[in-house]
Amino acid sequence: MKTARGPGNLELREIEEPRPGKDxxxxxxxxxxxxxxxxxxxxxxxxxxxxxxxxxxxxxxxxxxxxxxxxxxxxxxxxxxxxxxxxxxxxxxxxxxxxxxxxxxxxxxxxxxxxxxxxxxxxxxxxxxxxxxxxxxxxxxxxxxxxCVVHSVIEKSPITPGDVVVVQGPGTMGLLAVQVAKAMGAGKVIVTGVSADQWRFDIAKKIGVDLTLNVQLDPDPVKTIKEETDGRGADVVIEASGACIACNQALDFVKVAGHVTLLGIRGQPLDIDLDAIALKELTMSGTWGxxxxxxxxxxxxxxxxxxxxxxxxxxxxxxxxxxxxxxxxxxxxxxxxxxxxxx
Ligand SMILES: [Zn+2]
Ligand SMILES: [Zn+2]
Structure with a gap:
């Protein structure tokens, strides 16, 4: 129970058993x-x-x-x-x-x-x-x-069968997004992360991701994504890491007229060049709940x-x-x- 405002103030407390209202x-x-x-x-x-x-x-x-x-x-x-x-x-x-x-x-x-x-x-x-x-x-x-992932990815992202989808961030939301994109018929799903994500990459492989990409180790992650997409870029990028650098990378990973989906919130303002959206004619979507x-x-x-x-x-x-x-x-x-x- 969060007992009061402020940092901390979390404790296990005995409370009265709740009673259901009429509805x-x-x-x-x-x-x-x-x-x-x-x-x-x-x-x-x-x-x-x-x-x-x-x-x-x-x-x-x-x-x-x-x-x-x-x-x-x-x-x-x-x-x-x-x-x-x-x-x-x-x-x-x-x-x-x-x-x-x-x-x-x-x-x-x-x-x-x-x-x-x-x-x-x-x-x-x-x-x-x-x-x-x-x-x-x-x-x-x-x-x-x-x-939450289904709302964002199925209901608000234009993924069509055969698409190459990049999911940034192999946390709960990212690993759910990998599977939802696959269920929508994505042809190839690539998940990106950092060196600390290695054990998460192992889980990603178990749930059917096609490729894992460590953006800290790879000297040119954008080039790698291009190589995986016949030089075009990903059809859809799903940003699930919340990291500023990943948001910028999303605009580089995505193809011309592609789509970037923001999963969850970033929690802070980002330094990002929105001109990429104009120059590549991108669409973006965010969702809540x-x-x-x-x-x-x-x-x-x-x-x-x-x-x-x-x-x-x-x-x-x-x-x-x-x-x-x-x-x-x-x-x-x-x-x-x-x-x-x-x-
Ligand atoms: Zn929640
Ligand atoms: Zn209302």
């Missing part, structure tokens, strides 16, 4: 992943409303339903996005529920709603999705980050194993070892840390 369900958490956002909240680097239980990437079993709940039953295995949108504001009415502007909007583990780093949490029925057959309950905790439809696609991809999340779960620990879990994330020794025991 809510009570979920017993099976697994909950630590996200970069949780680390940012720990260090007071992003928006949140303390005191609040962190955690928005989770899966669980429904143990109680409110009086008005009609589509979910006790025993159902479920996941959900983090944001409970209002459905009434301009953004919601125009299909951008992920950008709901209502002051009543609640974000699990971030604002006005306790998250999943606990034995139980309550979630409104209308944002819940049932976990399909073929997706293991604990692996389903990866549905939230996967959905997910839409309800994104989750349908995401869970199908996970059930059909087009996207395999198991190789990305490098650590499973119990909640009482939360400090170790955050440490693994902050020192970049993990891809995904899941809390899987809450006793």
């Amino acid at each position: 809510e369900v009570l979920i017993e958490v099976a697994a909950a992943g630590i996200c970069g956002t949780d680390v940012h909240i720990k260090h007071d680097q992003t928006f949140y409303t303390p005191p609040i239980v962190l955690g928005h990437e989770y899966s669980g079993r429904v143990v109680e339903v409110g009086d008005d709940v009609t589509g979910i039953e006790v025993g159902d295995l479920v996941v959900s996005p983090a944001t409970a949108y209002c459905g009434k504001c301009y953004q919601c009415k125009t299909g951008h529920m992920n950008r709901c502007t209502s002051e009543k909007k609640r974000i699990l583990g971030t604002s006005l709603a306790n998250g999943a780093f606990a034995r139980y949490l309550t979630v409104p029925e209308y944002i819940i999705h049932k976990i399909p057959k073929g997706v293991a309950l604990k692996e389903a905790a990866m549905a939230e980050p996967t959905a 997910t839409l309800p439809s994104t989750w349908v696609t995401t869970l199908r991809l996970m059930a059909s194993k087009k996207v395999k999340v198991a190789p990305l779960i490098t650590h499973r620990i119990s909640l009482d070892l939360w400090e170790e879990g955050f440490d693994l994330m902050e020192k970049q020794k993990a891809i995904k840390v899941l809390f899987t025991k809450f006793d």
Whole structure:
């Protein structure tokens, strides 16, 4: 629980068991992943409303339903996005529920709603999705980050079958993007990283990446990408590293009239020459969160194993070892840390 504003102020606390409201369900958490956002909240680097239980990437079993709940039953295995949108504001009415502007909007583990780093949490029925057959309950905790990638890559990037796609950064989002691009029919997917990413490259190979490129070791990474693309450059570059140098490199890697997708946020202003966008007639897209439809696609991809999340779960620990879990994330020794025991 983030108990108060400021750096730190994170502790394991006994709290009262939550009760579901009329339109809510009570979920017993099976697994909950630590996200970069949780680390940012720990260090007071992003928006949140303390005191609040962190955690928005989770899966669980429904143990109680409110009086008005009609589509979910006790025993159902479920996941959900983090944001409970209002459905009434301009953004919601125009299909951008992920950008709901209502002051009543609640974000699990971030604002006005306790998250999943606990034995139980309550979630409104209308944002819940049932976990399909073929997706293991604990692996389903990866549905939230996967959905963020699906929204960005499938719903907002023009990848067509046969494309060469470069993914920058072999972290959770990058390694999910590799698989999503493949599922869309990309002919060749290249993942770039630095020397410290060597062990991540090994995981990338296991999940089907065609080529790994260490941009620190390669004397001319742009030339290498050109050589891999008959001199043209990549059709689509997905920037998932957050590094300034990578954003500039993205504009060099991409072909004329190609597309650059920004996955997640950079967290700081960048020194970047936007003229490349004009001179190469590029398009760029950024996204934030997910839409309800994104989750349908995401869970199908996970059930059909087009996207395999198991190789990305490098650590499973119990909640009482939360400090170790955050440490693994902050020192970049993990891809995904899941809390899987809450006793
Ligand atoms: Zn997250
Ligand atoms: Zn809204």
